[in-house]
Amino acid sequence: MAETDKDRFTSTKGAGPGRWAFKSFVRANAVPVMFLALCGLGILGSGKPPLFLLQEAVVRVARNSFTVLSLVIPVVAGLGLNFAIVLGAMAGQAGLIAVTAMGTSGIGGLIAAVAIALPLALMLGWMAGSIMNRAKGREMITGMILGFFMNGVYQLVFLFGIGTVIRLKNAALVLPQGVGLRNTVDLVTVKYALDNLLSLYAGFGYVPLATFAVVALLAWGVISLFKTKLGQDMRAVGQDMRVSEAAGINVDRTRNLAVVTSTVLAAIGQIIFLQNIGTLNTYDSHGQIGTFAIAALLVGGATISKATVGQALLGTFLFHLLFIVSPYAGQNLLGSAQIGEYFRVFVAYAIIAVSLALHSLQRARMAVRR
Numbered sequence: 481m482a483e484t485d486k487d488r489f490t491s492t493k494g495a496g497p498g499r500w501a502f503k504s505f506v507r508a509n510a511v512p513v514m515f516l517a518l519c520g521l522g523i524l525g526s527g528k529p530p531l532f533l534l535q536e537a538v539v540r541v542a543r544n545s546f547t548v549l550s551l552v553i554p555v556v557a558g559l560g561l562n563f564a565i566v567l568g569a570m571a572g573q574a575g576l577i578a579v580t581a582m583g584t585s586g587i588g589g590l591i592a593a594v595a596i597a598l599p600l601a602l603m604l605g606w607m608a609g610s611i612m613n614r615a616k617g618r619e620m621i622t623g624m625i626l627g628f629f630m631n632g633v634y635q636l637v638f639l640f641g642i643g644t645v646i647r648l649k650n651a652a653l654v655l656p657q658g659v660g661l662r663n664t665v666d667l668v669t670v671k672y673a674l675d676n677l678l679s680l681y682a683g684f685g686y687v688p689l690a691t692f693a694v695v696a697l698l699a700w701g702v703i704s705l706f707k708t709k710l711g712q713d714m715r716a717v718g719q720d721m722r723v724s725e726a727a728g729i730n731v732d733r734t735r736n737l738a739v740v741t742s743t744v745l746a747a748i749g750q751i752i753f754l755q756n757i758g759t760l761n762t763y764d765s766h767g768q769i770g771t772f773a774i775a776a777l778l779v780g781g782a783t784i785s786k787a788t789v790g791q792a793l794l795g796t797f798l799f800h801l802l803f804i805v806s807p808y809a810g811q812n813l814l815g816s817a818q819i820g821e822y823f824r825v826f827v828a829y830a831i832i833a834v835s836l837a838l839h840s841l842q843r844a845r846m847a848v849r850r
Contacts, residue, residue, distance in 0.1 A: 532684075549789065550745035566769055577638070577665060613732045691752065772799075
């Protein structure tokens with residue numbers, strides 16, 4: 481009997497490290513694990529075929545990944561969650577509006593939209609970075625307020641500037657009274673310009689290989705950036721600005737470059753997103769871009785002070801998979817798809833709120849230890 485007890489103890493002891501490793505993994509990746517479970521329940525409750533859900537997920541991941549990846553650099557550089565990417569989204573929309581007004585179509589029109597958006601995004605990114613350098617420690621709320629402010633400027637330009645200061649030859653884009661851009665702009669000239677450049681039928685639907693290639697190029701670029709001197713400087717600044725400054729790093733310049741890069745990438749990301757949608761809601765398409773992109777990044781396991789390319793891509797997949805299944809699950813289980821809509825909006829804001837609360841708690845603990 482004693483030998484049996486000893487064997488049982490030895491068996492339990494041997495299983496201990498494995499259990500501990502599993503618990504540690506779950507704790508370290510609590511948010512992705514929770515969302516994976518929610519997605520699993522949503523898939524079961526939706527009643528939709530897996531291939532249909534996979535096709536929808538592929539489309540959403542392709543059109544949203546670029547924007548989510550644009551958030552990684554500011555997080556690593558210590559600027560937190562860059563709510564100011566909405567400025568880049570506005571620049572991207574301005575490029576698309578200009579291309580639509582000119583009638584430029586196809587991939588050439590998409591490239592022209594990027595070319596028009598880039599100088600605007602550079603200017604807005606430099607402005608945002610300069611302001612954030614004057615508000616160290618409060619970058620996230622500063623970026624949010626900057627987004628509200630620039631939204632007012634955007635509305636002024638396109639609601640009152642079009643038809644008065646800015647004359648468009650394409651009268652179909654202007655409101656009947658001759659002043660202001662229409663609420664909805666049909667992007668027929670550039671719709672699917674990138675998606676259809678190279679696509680593959682994979683049994684469950686078409687996979688936009690060209691779009692995924694652009695996303696992969698950006699992912700490789702971000703990873704490569706952090707291996708360079710500038711990338712190492714960004715990491716150092718994100719860890720400790722005082723030590724970085726003492727080591728001879730130009731902290732303000734490094735932070736500014738991170739914001740400018742993020743804003744430019746967000747402009748391109750918004751163009752990729754809208755060419756897939758095919759329609760521009762002139763005064764609202766940029767409204768939730770920051771919130772949903774940040775929520776997707778956090779779902780992947782990122783925090784306010786740490787983010788990776790893998791977390792951005794995983795979060796994009798999980799977040800948008802939940803977005804797909806929740807209305808169907810709400811309709812199938814409760815008879816109302818609107819309940820699913822409410823749930824996914826609640827999740828988007830809740831994950832940001834919880835992350836901010838955890839970050840504040842972490843900073844308070846660190847301050848006590850010091």
